[in-house]
Amino acid sequence: MFFRILGESFLRNPARKWLEAVALALGMAITTAAMVTALDVGDRMAREFRRLGANLVVTPKTDTLPLEIGGTDYRPVEEGAYLRDDDLGKLRTIFWRLNLVGFSPFLEAPTELERGQNRFATRLIGTWVAHEVAVPDGTTYRTGVLETHPWWKVEGAWFSEEEVNTGPGPRDVVVGASLASRAGIRPGDAVQVQVAGKVMEARVSGILTSGGAEDEAIVAPLAEVQELTGHRGEYRRLAVSALTVPEDEFGKRDPDTMKPADYDRWFCTPYISSIAFQIKQALPGAEVRVVRQVAETEGRVLGRLSALLWLVSVTALVSVALVIGSTSATTVLERRREIGLMKALGAGRGRIVGLFVAEQVLVAVCGGLAGYLAGEGLGYLVGRIVFGIPGTGRIVLLPVVMALALAVTLAGSLWPLGRVARLEAAPVLRGE
Amino acid sequence: MFWRVLRQMIVRGRGRLAVALVALVSGATASAALLNLEFDAERKFTRELRTLGPNYLVRSAVPAGASDEPGAVFNEEALEPLLRAAHGDGDGLGMEVAPSLYVIVRSPGGETSLVLAGTWLDEYPRLTPWWSVNGAWVTDRENANACLVGQQAAAKLRVRPGSPLELHYGERTAALRVAGIVSTGGAEDDQVFTNLVVAQQLAGLPGKISVAEVSVPGSPREAEKKAAQLAPQLAGLEMRPLRQIAEAEGQLLARVQDLLFWSVGLILVLTALCVLATTLALAVERRADVGLMKALGGQMTRIVRLFLVEAGLLGAAGGMAGAVMGTLLSAWIGRQVFGTATSVRFEVIPLILAVMVAVALLGALPLRLLSHVRPGTVLRESE
Structure with missing residues (x-):
């Protein structure tokens, strides 16, 4: 009997049930999409922030002070300490290895560029562009300035790192834009690069615009510069770009003073300080510093953005809850006559409330499910449009959304239901 | 006569109208707050990113x-x-x-x-x-x-x-x-x-x-x-x-704007639809009233006009209240997130007002479909 009445109620007056379910589905879709976006925004934006380049710098521990002015180190090459580049594969074995977007070692030397009769004093920078690094577990990993310095633009082509040190013939180098315009160099030109008495025949494969000191320099494969300067297998500075989470109060604490449980939690969170710590463990003799300019701004902006999106989600949620609640209330209020009739026919209060609750639950389940699916779809779409990477589906949200849908419809209908169920049958039927 | 009937309608049905008003006001509040935030976000985030330095x-x-x-x-x-x-x-x-x-x-x-x-x-x-x-x-x-x-x-x-x-x-x-x-x-x-x-x-x-x-x-x-x-x-x-800073800043800002534009835009559209569903539900429940008025000799155009004016008033009231509350809400959110209140954009208020009136009117429009219905049928059906 109960189910027959329930079924009749859905068949007889489908319009109002439909509208309620549609309102609910729309509302839950908003909530789901907003939550999916808010949950994803940290990861997605952290990746965007990697456009700022390295957020960690590795230097030798026992180094003399670099004499760096405007991005150029004026120390003589003989001075100071170096790090070994065959250790770098170990970076792919640290706990947060998958959060490393890339790293590039640098080795610099003062040099003279000879082109025809003209000589230009400048710097030779050795680095990786897209270098295959052997990882201790037997795999290889490709990294270099393409990852760590995404704002470097090359007109022409980067040099190839595969043919380094093999065979005769000119080596490919890339020349900074200011130097190139001063020396009248274009891609394809032949030049001579002189370092500490050694001469290298080179071919300019491209012109580099970086907006920094590299515009005045020559960039060559790291192995070539190591060979020329006699620092085989060595580098002086490593730029590391890593995906991190903003540091909160806990992340700023000193790991030495932590209890073991806290230490584990710190170690297993991709704070920039814990990634720095792990890199230090992997590279003996290295000093790892956080580039605060990048890290602080990233932390601030990410924190604010996700706070903003959460508040947006909550605002949408509360408003949607009120809208749906009021729809539910309307549908119940309009059925006073029906309730009166049922009462007149001898239905108890519990029975009537039970019937209406069952109806609302059915609507909530359908609407909530449809809303969840639509919301996941929208979240996927927003991720795709904004970041090019679709948002990730979160099944965790399903129970949350279903619970919300139920809570909202029941809260909306219980109050008017309580009022209506208390009414006497006769006056209601008479239309008073 | 028209206004008397209207007043009676509003006074008599105030419980039902109040419930619908809650829906309109909360929808308008969220929309106004989000629009205000969206307009202000570019300036706010530009300032945040300037902490990148020179x-x-x-x-x-x-x-x-x-x-x-x-x-x-x-x-x-x-x-x-x-x-x-x-x-x-x-x-x-x-x-x-x-x-x-x-x-x-x-x-x-x-x-x-x-x-x-x-x-x-x-x-x-x-x-x-x-x-x-x-x-x-x-x-x-x-x-x-x-x-x-x-x-x-x-x-x-x-x-x-x-x-x-x-x-x-x-x-x-x-x-x-x-x-x-x-x-x-x-x-x-x-x-x-x-x-x-x-x-x-x-x-x-x-x-x-x-x-x-x-x-x-x-x-x-x-x-x-x-x-x-x-x-x-x-x-x-x-x-x-400094290309490292300038370029990254531009791209980051564009991402943040895209993100807010799409999420706020989506929420606005869906909220409007959600409110529309509520006003539609309200209109559907009005069939009996329409039937009664017709039975008493009311012209369909007049009846429809009556309901449209009622819906319009409801939309205007909801939109107005929501726009004011939304502005306050966005100022509060601005203070919570950025430490400074969001500046008020006055163009948001008429915009929200227009959207809410439009949604309310759209919701009432299906009543016109009742013009072919014979009053007797409607009245009997609703019993």
Whole structure:
């Protein structure tokens, strides 16, 4: 009997049930999409922030002070300490290895560029562009300035790192834009690069615009510069770009003073300080510093953005809850006559409330499910449009959304239901 | 008659209308708050990203040349137009300029070479807010004996805040006192910062500077425009963007805007639809009333007009209340997230009002479909 009445109620007056379910589905879709976006925004934006380049710098521990002015180190090459580049594969074995977007070692030397009769004093920078690094577990990993310095633009082509040190013939180098315009160099030109008495025949494969000191320099494969300067297998500075989470109060604490449980939690969170710590463990003799300019701004902006999106989600949620609640209330209020009739026919209060609750639950389940699916779809779409990477589906949200849908419809209908169920049958039927 | 009926309708059905009003007001509140935030977000995030520090460098247009010499120096006076723009008229508001002279100096024993930067230290707390200083910033530009020491340099020189520090350049000496230890993770960690005049005297280059760091405010496009205006006034100098900062800033800002545009846009559209579903539900329940009015001899156009006016009033009331509450809500959210209230955009209020009236009217429109219904049927059905 109960189910027959329930079924009749859905068949007889489908319009109002439909509208309620549609309102609910729309509302839950908003909530789901907003939550999916808010949950994803940290990861997605952290990746965007990697456009700022390295957020960690590795230097030798026992180094003399670099004499760096405007991005150029004026120390003589003989001075100071170096790090070994065959250790770098170990970076792919640290706990947060998958959060490393890339790293590039640098080795610099003062040099003279000879082109025809003209000589230009400048710097030779050795680095990786897209270098295959052997990882201790037997795999290889490709990294270099393409990852760590995404704002470097090359007109022409980067040099190839595969043919380094093999065979005769000119080596490919890339020349900074200011130097190139001063020396009248274009891609394809032949030049001579002189370092500490050694001469290298080179071919300019491209012109580099970086907006920094590299515009005045020559960039060559790291192995070539190591060979020329006699620092085989060595580098002086490593730029590391890593995906991190903003540091909160806990992340700023000193790991030495932590209890073991806290230490584990710190170690297993991709704070920039814990990634720095792990890199230090992997590279003996290295000093790892956080580039605060990048890290602080990233932390601030990410924190604010996700706070903003959460508040947006909550605002949408509360408003949607009120809208749906009021729809539910309307549908119940309009059925006073029906309730009166049922009462007149001898239905108890519990029975009537039970019937209406069952109806609302059915609507909530359908609407909530449809809303969840639509919301996941929208979240996927927003991720795709904004970041090019679709948002990730979160099944965790399903129970949350279903619970919300139920809570909202029941809260909306219980109050008017309580009022209506208390009414006497006769006056209601008479239309008073 | 029309107005009397309308008034009666509203007074009699106030319970039902109040419930619908809740839906309209909450929908309008969320929409107004989000629109306000969306309009303001660009400015807010532009300001946040400016904490990245200087985005332009001013250097001598003569190339640095020799690689062992720290670049060409130029006269301080050449920066005059820039400083006028930074401090003078309201146009340059928020622009920060810090001229520096770099000198390679030696520590007292002569065993360590390091870079000394003479600059306007009072500009740095605003120019490079990410510097973490153990000790104190130097807030007085004229202070001729305080200095900030980078953490690596401090470790090498074995100084702490409060320690005296003597630096040599050729025959000349500067006696300083360490005010704070700076840690930045960049080249600054290896350097010492002090008063510009002190460095100029030490180097024997009075009135010369090697570079000026400039933070041009505004979005990357505005900054570019401003820089393009200023650059021709700087004779013999080049003003060039730090691409790492400028480019990343532009792209990050575009992402943030896209993100907010799409999520806010989506929420707005769905909220409007959700409210529409509610007003439709309300209209559907009105069939009986329409039937009764028709039975009493009301013309369909008049009846429909009656309901449309009712819906319009409801939409206007909901939209108005929601727009005001939404503005307050967005100010509160702005304060929570950014520390400053969101500025009120008055164009949001009429927009929200229009949308809510439109949604309410759209919701009432299906009543017109009842024109072909015979009153008897409707009345009997509703029993």
